[in-house]
Amino acid sequence: MKAIVYQKFGGIDVLQTIEEPKPAIQANHLLIKVKAVSINPMDWKIRKGEMKLMSGSTFPKHTGVDFAGIVEEAGTAATNFKKGEEVFGVVANTMKEGALAEYIAIPASSVWKKPVNLSFTQAASVPVVGAAAVEILQKMGNITAHSQILINGATGGLGMILLQLLKQQGAKVTAVTSTKAMDVAKKWGAGRVVDYTKENILSQQSRYDVVVDLSGKMGYTNARQIMKPKALFLNPTPKPIEIPTALFKNLFISKKHIVILSKPSAKNMDLLSAAIRNGLQIQVSHVFPFAQTKQAYQFAEQGGYIGKVAIEIS
Numbered sequence: 323m324k325a326i327v328y329q330k331f332g333g334i335d336v337l338q339t340i341e342e343p344k345p346a347i348q349a350n351h352l353l354i355k356v357k358a359v360s361i362n363p364m365d366w367k368i369r370k371g372e373m374k375l376m377s378g379s380t381f382p383k384h385t386g387v388d389f390a391g392i393v394e395e396a397g398t399a400a401t402n403f404k405k406g407e408e409v410f411g412v413v414a415n416t417m418k419e420g421a422l423a424e425y426i427a428i429p430a431s432s433v434w435k436k437p438v439n440l441s442f443t444q445a446a447s448v449p450v451v452g453a454a455a456v457e458i459l460q461k462m463g464n465i466t467a468h469s470q471i472l473i474n475g476a477t478g479g480l481g482m483i484l485l486q487l488l489k490q491q492g493a494k495v496t497a498v499t500s501t502k503a504m505d506v507a508k509k510w511g512a513g514r515v516v517d518y519t520k521e522n523i524l525s526q527q528s529r530y531d532v533v534v535d536l537s538g539k540m541g542y543t544n545a546r547q548i549m550k551p552k553a554l555f556l557n558p559t560p561k562p563i564e565i566p567t568a569l570f571k572n573l574f575i576s577k578k579h580i581v582i583l584s585k586p587s588a589k590n591m592d593l594l595s596a597a598i599r600n601g602l603q604i605q606v607s608h609v610f611p612f613a614q615t616k617q618a619y620q621f622a623e624q625g626g627y628i629g630k631v632a633i634e635i636s
């Protein structure tokens with residue numbers, strides 16, 4: 323079978339398509355015929371060696387972490403699934419494993435039944451960003467219709483789900499996007515939209531109870547300027563040093579810096595499946611065939627897309 327691997331850290335050029343044996347499964351595993359894999363920024367951060375501390379430096383490495391597909395074979399202990407079922411999921415260790423292959427063997431605990439109203443590319447786009455959106459929502463605590471919430475970078479994969487979950491809760495959100503994404507941000511639930519190519523949100527008068535930075539470009543020090551005295555800064559793109567230091571500093575400061583480290587689970591996928599049944603939309607703006615994996619990453623790494631980019635395996 324074909325799989326995408328790389329033998330050293332680097333840019334898109336290190337990606338290779340190789341032939342390797344179909345993986346064998348253990349009792350608690352499923353063998354999945356992969357139909358789609360979505361692209362996440364973590365794929366290229368790992369590939370470029372920016373997350374070496376967690377990914378390690380052994381090669382070859384596979385890539386692509388969330389997927390949708392069809393159960394080809396269920397291990398003897400994976401009794402919740404049967405051959406032919408449509409599923410979606412995430413590799414068990416997102417730092418060390420990859421789903422971009424024709425078949426993957428994966429613990430049944432990392433796989434869930436695909437929502438019937440989603441295509442394979444849409445379902446593959448849910449686990450990583452969906453789990454983070456749920457985690458961010460939970461960390462916001464008790465938000466009311468009066469809470470002032472800012473989402474910076476609101477129309478990528480994570481923002482797409484977070485905006486719509488907040489809308490389902492009746493929250494009022496200011497979204498920061500590029501010009502072409504302003505309409506979609508409104509459609510997904512933003513009450514007010516600021517175009518970052520024309521206005522600097524940091525120099526405006528508004529103050530927020532919650533600031534979420536999905537662009538990775540704002541940072542806590544900048545965000546402080548637009549936070550109310552007891553506000554939260556929710557940060558899913560922390561620098562490694564911020565993971566312990568934010569916790570410690572929060573003991574002494576009122577404007578809290580909350581690092582988000584999420585993991586897809588049955589609980590958060592159930593919540594998302596319910597939200598999807600309730601109308602939450604998964605927009606996959608661009609789908610590339612498996613043979614064009616490099617082009618898919620080249621496109622995604624440039625940014626400027628709305629929602630998600632996915633790779634389809636026929």
Ligand SMILES: NC(=O)c1ccc[n+]([C@@H]2O[C@H](COP(=O)([O-])OP(=O)(O)OC[C@H]3O[C@@H](n4cnc5c(N)ncnc54)[C@H](OP(=O)(O)O)[C@@H]3O)[C@@H](O)[C@H]2O)c1
Pocket residue numbers: 362363364450451454474475476477478479480481498499500503518536537538539557558559582583584585625626627629
């Ligand atoms: N910690 C966790 O558990 C976890 C889980 C999932 C994701 N993440 C991280 O969370 C971040 C967001 O994920 P994602 O999948 O949504 O990424 P994404 O699809 O690349 O979205 C990033 C968004 O930031 C916007 N942006 C770029 N420059 C900006 C600027 N200067 N000001 C405001 N917005 C700007 C982009 O808009 P344009 O493209 O229109 O410029 C895009 O909509 C990524 O860094 C990802 O690695 C963390």
